[in-house]
Amino acid sequence: MELEQALKLWQPEPGWLNTATYGLPPEPAWAALQEALADWRVGRTSWEGWGESTERARAAFAGLVGVPAADVAVGSTVSQMLAPVAAALPPGATVVVPEVEFTSNLFPWLVQAERGVEVRTVPAGGLVDAIDAGTDLVAFSLVQSADGTIADYDGIVAAARAHGALVAVDATQACGWLPFDAGRADVVAVGGYKWLMGPRGTAFTYLAPALRERLRPDAAGWYAAGDPRTSHYGPPLRLADDARRLDISPAWFSWVGAAPALELLAEIGVPAVREHDVALANRFLAGLGQPPGDSAIVTVDVPDARDRLERAGIRAAVRAGRVRASFHLYTSQADVDLALDALIG
Template sequence: MTAVADFSDLWDPRPGWLNTASYGLPPRPGWEALQAALRDWQVGATSWEPWDKSTTRARESFARLVGADAADVFVGSTVSAAVAPIAASLPDGARVLVDDIEFTSNVYPWMVHADRGVEVVAVSTDQFVDAIRPGIDLVAVSAVQSATGTVLDLAQVIAACKEIDALLVIDASQAVGWLPLDVTGVDALVAHGYKWMMSPRGATFGYLSPRLQERCRPLHAGWYAGRDIGDSYYAPKMQLADDARRFDQSPAWFCYVGAAPALELIEQIGVETIHRHNLALANEFRAGIGLPPGNSAIVSAAIPGADEAFAAAGIRAAVRGGNLRVSFHVYSAQADVQLALEALDGLVKT
C-alpha cells in the first residue's frame, strides 16, 4: 500500500510550515521542471511549445482528480476570472446564494452584476443547506471554507440544488489535492492550483458541465481558445474550440510547467492516502488543543496569543477572522504538530 512517507524526500520544508491553506510547497519534480524551463527561457534554448505541453498534462491530471472528462476542463489564471463568464450568463434579477464567510473570489464576480438586478444572498454555514429554496437561481460555495476549514456536505448541497433546479458552482481551491471530490451533479468546479495542488500561482483549473457550457459566453476568448491554436493567431476569422477549451485563458506557461508534475504526483500518491495523512495530523493537533476530531486538513481555533507564540517559535501559520488557522498537507509531519503544541503550551486548556 502506498504511504505518504514513501514520497517524503520529494519536499524540503523548513520545520513548522503549517500554512498550505495560504500556499503549498512545490514537490521536487515540479520545482526542477520549472527551473529547467527558466534556464531555457534565459538563453532562448527552445520555443514555447514544449512548455505548453505541460498545460495539456495538467488539464488532464486535474480532470482525473475530480472525475471529469478533460474536454470539460478549461485553464486560466484566477478563480474570479474563471467564474466571470458564469456570472455574466445569469439573467437579470437572478438570485445567488453564498456562505457569509465565502472567499470573495466566489462572491465579487456575482456582486458586480448588481446593476442589472443580480442579488447575492449570504447566510451562515449552519443555515446554508436550508437556504437552498425556490427563488435561488445559483448556489456558489466552497468545498472547504478558507477561514474555518469547514468541509461542505457536497452530496446534500447537490440534492438541494437539484430539487429546485439551481445551478451549483463550487470553489475547490481549498480541497483539490487532499479531499476526494467528484464533479457529478456539479455545474462548475473551479480551483486555483497554488494551495493543495502545490503549483505556482497562476495555474487555475475549471470544470464546466455541458449544460453550463451552452449557457456561457467565452468572455476571455483569444488565440488559445481557438479550435486550431496554430491557425488562430491573426484576425479576422474566429473558430473557437467545441469543448470547454473555448473558455481557456492563454496560460502562463511556467506556472503549468510546475503544475503538471505536482498534479501527477498527487495522482501517484493518491488523494485518499493524502486525505488520511492530513486528517491524522490535523486531529492530533486538535486533540492537543482540546478539540474533538474533525474532518478537515484545516484547523481554526480561537487561541489568544497564538500568533505571537508561533512567530516566536518560527512556526508559519495564519490568522483568519481573528482565529488561528493551521493546515496540514503531504509534507507535514508529526514533528510539526509537536512543535506547534509546544509553542501553544500554557495558552490552551485541554
C-alpha cells in the first residue's frame, strides 16, 4: 500500500505526539475490534476466529523483523517474555545493561540476584566496551524510551559474539518504524501497543533456536501445546516443538486488534514508515534550531515546555526531566507546527 493512501486510515485528534507511550489504531484494526466486541456481547460466534488473529499477528511480526514465525513466541508483556531467559541464566552469571534502561528489560535480570546473578549497569554509550570475557548476557533497548537514542546494534552484537555472550534486546520503541534484523540477537522482545499500534496486552519474542532449547516454559498451558485444540485435559506434557512452547494463552480481543495493524505495517513497509516518522521528528528539531537526528523519538529542553504543550492541546510525555515527543504514521506536519507554535510562539 502506498504511504499516502495508508495515512487516511487514522482519525487522530490534532496534537498526538506520544506514540512512545501508546500507538493509535488504524481503521482496519479498530473496525475488527469493534466487530469482535459486538459478537462477544451477544454470543454470536465461537472463539476460534478470534484465536486465528494471534497467528496472523505472529506471522506479520516475524516478517517485519526478518525471522521465521516458528521462532516467535507470543505473550502479553516484555518482562513476562524475558523472564524464562533470565531464569535460565546459570548461577553467578553477569548481565551488562545500560544504566538508564527501561525496567521491563532490567527487573527480570535483577530478580535473579538470589541465585548470584550480577547486573552491571554502564553508560549506554559505553556498552560495547563494557562487554568482556566475564559477560554472560548483554541486555539493552534498541531505541531508548527516555530520549530516542538508537543503540549501536551492530557493535553490541559483534562485541557479545566475540566474548560468547548472549544478546537480549527490547525493541518495543523500535519495531514498527526502525528496520532491523531480529535474527542477529538471541532474544528480541517487543510490546505491541506502541509503534505496532495494537491494543495493550500483546507482546512478541524472537527466540533463537539454540537459546530456546535452554528455556523452561514455566507458564505453559493449553496454548503452548503442539496442538492446542487437543490439549485441554490431562497428561502427558505435550509442548510445541518451536517457540510456541513459550506462548501464553492469548487475550483474544487484543490480538483481534493487533493483527490488522501489523498487516498494514507490512503492506506499507517499515523503511517508508521510518522515512515519514524521522522527517517529522527532524521538522520539529529544525523548528527549535536543533540539528537533525535519526530517531522518531526526540527530547527537548525548553523552559515550561510541558505546560506550553498542554495549553496548546499537544499530548507528549516527560521522561528523564525533558519533554519527549514521538512521531508516527498518523502524525502530520500540522501537528508538528502546532507544537512548535506552542514552544516558540
